[in-house]
Amino acid sequence: MKKLRRLVWFIATRLIVLTCVLGLMTIAFYFSMNAANIFVILKDGMAQRALSVMTDSGQEELEKYFSAAYLPLDKRLATMRDGTNPYTPYQVTGIDHRLRMEWMWCWPWEDTARATITEQVVGIDGRILPQYRGVTPEENWSPPRWPSARYDVILLRENGQWHIRELRNERAYNP
Numbered sequence: 001m002k003k004l005r006r007l008v009w010f011i012a013t014r015l016i017v018l019t020c021v022l023g024l025m026t027i028a029f030y031f032s033m034n035a036a037n038i039f040v041i042l043k044d045g046m047a048q049r050a051l052s053v054m055t056d057s058g059q060e061e062l063e064k065y066f067s068a069a070y071l072p073l074d075k076r077l078a079t080m081r082d083g084t085n086p087y088t089p090y091q092v093t094g095i096d097h098r099l100r101m102e103w104m105w106c107w108p109w110e111d112t113a114r115a116t117i118t119e120q121v122v123g124i125d126g127r128i129l130p131q132y133r134g135v136t137p138e139e140n141w142s143p144p145r146w147p148s149a150r151y152d153v154i155l156l157r158e159n160g161q162w163h164i165r166e167l168r169n170e171r172a173y174n175p
Contacts (some may be wrong), residue, residue: 010140013026030108031107032105034106034162038113039104039113041162041163041164042099042155042164043068043143044065045062045064045065046097047095048061049065049074049076049077050095050121051092051097052077053085054090054095054146055087056080056085056087056088059071065163066164066165067156069163070165070166082125083117087143087144089129089159090126090128090143091126091127091129092115092126092143094124095125096124097119098120098121098122099119101115103116106155112154112155112157112158113154113156113159114153116150116151116153117151118148119149120146121145121148124142124145126142150165150169150172151168151169152154152169154166154168
């Protein structure tokens, strides 16, 4: 009887340890999967946002990355609507967009994630449009710099897909 009790206890402890290890591996897998998906959404979404402001187009593409409730509230996108966009006189053909995720957290069972990111546009390919050449000094013929910033981001999973719900606390960032 004593040997049977030891055998059962030995098997039970090993099963508990195995269950804990498998549970931690599952949590790590889902956390990694969410982190990869969130990074892709942030990288592509922020690049599309910058390109949309600079080219004054691609608004439909933003709906893939941002929630519909956030788009009317975005300060940088508002410059396109209110006519204060500094990129209007330029034809932008491409950008070198860089995004660094400093921190991210999302429990595997939750539909909300938080991240801190740093956005930089290192290079902007473009030139001034011909109709603005006569009124703009020659030293201003290349597009203005995109201001680098650090954001606190809140993402929301809707129908299995992550969307950027909010960009908060925009702070200037000098690399």
